Amino acid sequence: MGLSVCIFARNEEKHLARCIIALEAAGLNYDDQVHILVNGCTDATAQIAATLACADKRIEVHHLPVGDKANAWNEYVHRISTTEINTHIFLDGDIRPSTASLSELDRCFYLNRNAYGVAALPITGRSRRSWSKRLLCEQYISGNLYALSAAAILRFRSGGIYMPIGAKGEDGLLTYILLTDFKGGADDSFLHNIEICVNSTFEFDSLTFNIDDCKTYIKRLTRYSERHFQKTILYEKLKREGLAALPENIYDIYTPAAIATARPRLHPLDVIFDLNTIRLLRRRQSKKRRIYSRA
Template sequence: MNELKYNIVMFAYNEQDNIETSITSVFNSTDEYLHRFYVIANGCTDNTVSVAEGVKQKLNFDKLTVHEIELGDKCNAWNTYVHELADEVTVHFFVDADVRFSPDCFPKMAEKLHATPDQTVIIAGMPLSGRNLDFYRSLVIERSCFFGNLYGMKWSYIQRIREKSFYLPIGLNWIDSFLTKAANTDLSFGKENLPNRTTWLDGVGYDFEKLSVFKLSDIRLYINRIARYELGKIQEVFLDRLPSEQWPRDMTPINEQIDADFDALTKHLGPIKKRMVRKRLTRLLNKARNSI
């Protein structure tokens, strides 16, 4: 691995309670071939940035850069890294700010991805905890899925994304699904996966604290997660009608169409999920209107 350098980018939105643990886990799971580690704090209104800077000083983590952007949107943060910050190292890891990483996972995954054929462009971090662990492992192994908690991407695929001018639309929900489809179809978003686009290492990946029904913050997180996934599925119907080259850079026009025909588009949902999606959609639309 003499020349096999890698970057890590961590996306953080109001993660003051988790980010010290996650940054420390990155620090303990990397080696000398780590090139740069970015924490992109997108639209944080809490102490995420100051906590991250404090951990950097505490660990003497010179390769860590805290990059703050005003807009609180993960798609915009992903676009910022892929199109502006990523440099020509071999592998680029994308991670969330509320998970922990298995020992030496980054060099192990970088070496595995580097050794794969050219058509393999993603290595999925394996989920190592959770109530539905077997199901999510099956998605990685049998359906070539990967999750935003941890995945690695070849530099050649980032070049391909840039050449195609592929951007995730701001306000897009259910991001993992769209990135999985993008990778497995080489950005064509066809109905069939191309072979051998993803790989993984069994036992190498991430874990996290289980949500508790006794913590209000965990209950809110769970509700937001459901609403995000269900709204993303509806957004997907609209985006599937367009070639990715014609995707809007911002989902607001599509969200307005969803709002205008909300009852018909959500008739498959029960009343509780319907209210969750309505609340999330309204929040996104109000945010877009207030930014004008």
């Protein structure tokens, strides 16, 4: 039974309509489903999504008060999705799937019956070549556009596996879970669980040198910095203890001992944002200690 498309939309009033319009040429059929997960928006994304849903009966809008992609992912996988559908496609509301990209993701599952996840490749962006090389060489899933099989959805549900709330870079954690065959630990040799579909691609608008895009770039680097520390601390714990060590909230991993070992990267641009991230983590931990001491 067809496709189910999950679109993560947070403050995407500039891009959401173009994303939806691109679905038809990408392979969306008349009996497929589209779920727009509007989460924590402060712009007109919700109104645009509602208008699009009125014009297309395949579209259903879900309103989530918390602006958090990991939480939205949990909502779709554990509550919204149906395992009667074979292929579940995930994409960000600011990208556009290229022609036949959805069909190719679905076809890849047909050709690779053992795969749980299929990743698409970028065809725009200044770093698209190095980005694509990483996806191909490391069997990595990019969160911009990918697909999970119904079997994968079932394994997440039956195993009670949720993304930690607040996690940055849920695609990296998803890749790790699939490559360790839903167990965690140090054995990430289950490469057959992920396929890279070279015929499925996505496009997006590159940032320009204007004030709004500069603000977006700063927010992105801030997010990348926090993702770096999350990956370092969380994955070390998961490799030792398995997926049972996944926290409900990502900030639970920032213990005083973990923060004490945090060091900034040496790249001139990274070090600025890393130092700020470490400062914020220490401040949050200090505030947490004061609350507990009063209790």
